[in-house]
Amino acid sequence: xxEKILSRNFERPDAYTLAAYRATGGYQAWDKAQGMEPAxxxxxxxxxxxxxxxxxxxxxxxxxxxxxxxHAGPVYLVVNADEGEPGTFKDRYILERDPHAxxxxxxxxxxxxxxALGFVYIRGEYxxxxxxxxxxxREAYDAGLLGQGFDVVVHRxxxxxxxxEETGLISSLEGKKGWPKxxxxxxxxxxxxxxxxxxxxxxxxxxVPHIVNRGAAWFAGLGTKTQxxxxxxSVSGRVNRPGVYEAPVSVTLxxxxxxxxxxxxxxxxxxxxxxxxxxxxxxxxxxxxxxxDVDGLRNAGSMIGSAGVVVFxxxxxxxxxxxxxxxxxxxESCGQCTPCRESTGWIEKQVKRxxxxxxxKDDLDTILDVASRGAGTTICAFYDGAVGPYISYIKKFRxxxxxxxxx
Amino acid sequence: MxxxxxxxxxxxxxxxxxxxxxxxxxxLQSLYPNPRGALLPVLHxxxxxxxxxxxEVEEYVAGLFSLSxxxxxxxxxFYTMYFQQPKGRHVVSVCHNLSCHLAGAGTLxxxxxxxxxxxxGETTEDGRITxxxxxxxxxxxxxxxxxxxxxxxxxxxxEKIDRILxxxx
Ligand SMILES: Cc1cc2nc3c(=O)[nH]c(=O)nc-3n(C[C@H](O)[C@H](O)[C@H](O)COP(=O)(O)O)c2cc1C
Ligand code: SF4
Ligand code: FES
Numbered sequence: 001x002x003e004k005i006l007s008r009n010f011e012r013p014d015a016y017t018l019a020a021y022r023a024t025g026g027y028q029a030w031d032k033a034q035g036m037e038p039a040x041x042x043x044x045x046x047x048x049x050x051x052x053x054x055x056x057x058x059x060x061x062x063x064x065x066x067x068x069x070x071h072a073g074p075v076y077l078v079v080n081a082d083e084g085e086p087g088t089f090k091d092r093y094i095l096e097r098d099p100h101a102x103x104x105x106x107x108x109x110x111x112x113x114x115x116a117l118g119f120v121y122i123r124g125e126y127x128x129x130x131x132x133x134x135x136x137x138r139e140a141y142d143a144g145l146l147g148q149g150f151d152v153v154v155h156r157x158x159x160x161x162x163x164x165e166e167t168g169l170i171s172s173l174e175g176k177k178g179w180p181k182x183x184x185x186x187x188x189x190x191x192x193x194x195x196x197x198x199x200x201x202x203x204x205x206x207x208v209p210h211i212v213n214r215g216a217a218w219f220a221g222l223g224t225k226t227q228x229x230x231x232x233x234s235v236s237g238r239v240n241r242p243g244v245y246e247a248p249v250s251v252t253l254x255x256x257x258x259x260x261x262x263x264x265x266x267x268x269x270x271x272x273x274x275x276x277x278x279x280x281x282x283x284x285x286x287x288x289x290x291x292x293d294v295d296g297l298r299n300a301g302s303m304i305g306s307a308g309v310v311v312f313x314x315x316x317x318x319x320x321x322x323x324x325x326x327x328x329x330x331x332e333s334c335g336q337c338t339p340c341r342e343s344t345g346w347i348e349k350q351v352k353r354x355x356x357x358x359x360x361k362d363d364l365d366t367i368l369d370v371a372s373r374g375a376g377t378t379i380c381a382f383y384d385g386a387v388g389p390y391i392s393y394i395k396k397f398r399x400x401x402x403x404x405x406x407x
Numbered sequence: 408m409x410x411x412x413x414x415x416x417x418x419x420x421x422x423x424x425x426x427x428x429x430x431x432x433x434x435l436q437s438l439y440p441n442p443r444g445a446l447l448p449v450l451h452x453x454x455x456x457x458x459x460x461x462x463e464v465e466e467y468v469a470g471l472f473s474l475s476x477x478x479x480x481x482x483x484x485f486y487t488m489y490f491q492q493p494k495g496r497h498v499v500s501v502c503h504n505l506s507c508h509l510a511g512a513g514t515l516x517x518x519x520x521x522x523x524x525x526x527x528g529e530t531t532e533d534g535r536i537t538x539x540x541x542x543x544x545x546x547x548x549x550x551x552x553x554x555x556x557x558x559x560x561x562x563x564x565x566e567k568i569d570r571i572l573x574x575x576x
Binding site: 074076083084085086087088089091092117123124125126127128153155156157158159160161172173174175176177178192193195234235236237238242243244274278308310312316320321324325328331332 | 438439440441443444445446447448450451472474478481482485486487488489503504505506508509541542543544545546547548549550554557558559
């Protein structure tokens with residue numbers, strides 16, 4: 001198996017301490033970055049082909065370069081630690097087991113975009129990760145790593161999936177309900193508290209010290225032509241060894257399931273896989289020879305999203321699973337946009353009815369028709385993420401849904 | 408994102424932070440470019456102190472921020488972690504999202520309902536436990552799982568749940 005980079009410290013019981021982090025080379029990248037021009041850091045990250053690991057897969061260096069050069073006021077760095085995409089749990093590992101990797105990544109990113117204040121938005125339910133990470137921040141202050149031109153505020157959310165969407169996150173950080181905002185303006189132009197803001201995922205920033213240390217070419221070479229590095233795949237559902245597995249982004253879904261996660265459990269026969277968190281369209285057992293990078297899954301008609309892999313064996317009822325997923329989207333829609341609010345609620349009821357054996361002949365086509373409209377017209381990508389499962393579960397497993405509908 | 412509002416029991420403890428807590432509120436407010444950024448953290452403090460976020464607590468917190476009570480109410484009702492009515496001494500939140508569903512979360516919810524004699528969303532009569540179901544808590548590698556107050560309880564079985572319940576006073 002390939003070299004562990006992001007997860008190299010996870011097995012050390014004391015990995016959350018500054019001493020342990022330093023003992024494994026921690027903060028050397030920060031030392032090096034302090035001797036680099038901000039623009040040179042951004043350039044290095046661009047060349048590394050690092051792409052955002054929070055969901056959208058946007059090139060990180062390019063995002064950093066969008067901060068207006070002539071802006072005179074403050075610039076903010078906001079870390080998205082609101083991990084909430086069903087099937088994803090990687091950021092929790094970094095916060096709890098390698099918090100200094102995030103702090104070091106933040107220091108370097110802040111230098112690149114000339115930022116003096118960073119926020120880490122941690123989902124409210126993550127109490128232990130919040131405590132551990134806050135402890136690491138205090139240690140970093142005591143050691144003079146923070147507070148010398150860059151400050152970090154650790155912020156706790158209060159339970160709302162939509163706050164993971166970057167503009168919802170910003171609204172929430174500003175002390176409001178987490179309603180997403182229309183883009184443009186993008187956060188890099190007008191973000192938190194009205195100022196240019198970089199929003200990055202925890203894992204994205206944890207990659208940055210390695211890029212600075214070992215060079216963009218090395219990082220780019222770990223991955224595919226269009227995406228560099230390794231990433232952490234969260235694998236759960238019907239597998240023998242659920243867990244977080246780090247692998248180059250060129251790993252295939254088959255390798256993740258069979259080589260890393262120990263193969264399919266229960267019946268042992270694979271039925272379907274959700275490859276990138278619940279918002280990613282489902283893949284059938286015949287579609288797992290895809291590379292798990294942004295473009296690999298896009299070409300397969302799905303998306304890598306947050307790289308949360310949920311495995312279904314033969315005995316899983318796809319209609320029941322869709323009922324669970326549909327309930328989630330109905331519950332979490334923020335309600336601002338009519339198509340999202342209305343369709344998620346209506347589809348939840350329809351799918352539940354079908355799963356309970358009370359569906360009607362035309363239901364499936366009506367759901368597909370409703371779901372085929374409205375995507376792309378809403379304020380945020382939440383609704384696109386709901387439509388992906390509705391359509392793919394029904395189209396790929398139609399016979400199973402039909403079998404539940406009384407003749 | 409809606410939660411049913413229920414008739415409120417009158418609050419007996421006076422709604423006021425201690426001097427130390429007030430200093431902490433000021434410190435939190437000073438961390439943000441706009442003090443309002445500290446609203447969520449201060450609401451967490453308020454809930455920990457007063458038990459739940461009543462309309463009176465909303466008004467009190469609004470005063471600390473020079474915000475309208477309506478703004479604070481809008482925030483409180485948006486998020487799932489603020490309770491607008493008294494909750495049990497312990498809150499048991501069972502994840503029923505995809506991976507936990509695949510690992511049998513439904514059976515565990517039924518088991519809890521039966522053990523506690525309450526439905527989801529209710530509190531036991533002795534005020535000991537409030538039972539909730541929640542969406543993915545992002546510990547799916549250890550499904551089925553639940554949150555008990557601040558703690559994650561992982562890889563649950565009915566027997567493990569019984570042991571956990573025994574420890575809740
Ligand atoms: C509905 C929705 C939920 C999201 N949830 C998260 C999340 O929990 N964590 C995260 O990092 N990004 C999440 N994102 C993506 C963010 O909007 C944003 O793209 C990301 O934080 C940017 O960081 P990155 O470029 O480093 O990935 C979500 C997006 C949407 C539309
Ligand atoms: S798409 Fe849905 S979640 Fe996003 S802003 Fe519109 S209503 Fe809210
Ligand atoms: S589905 Fe239960 S923790 Fe993710």
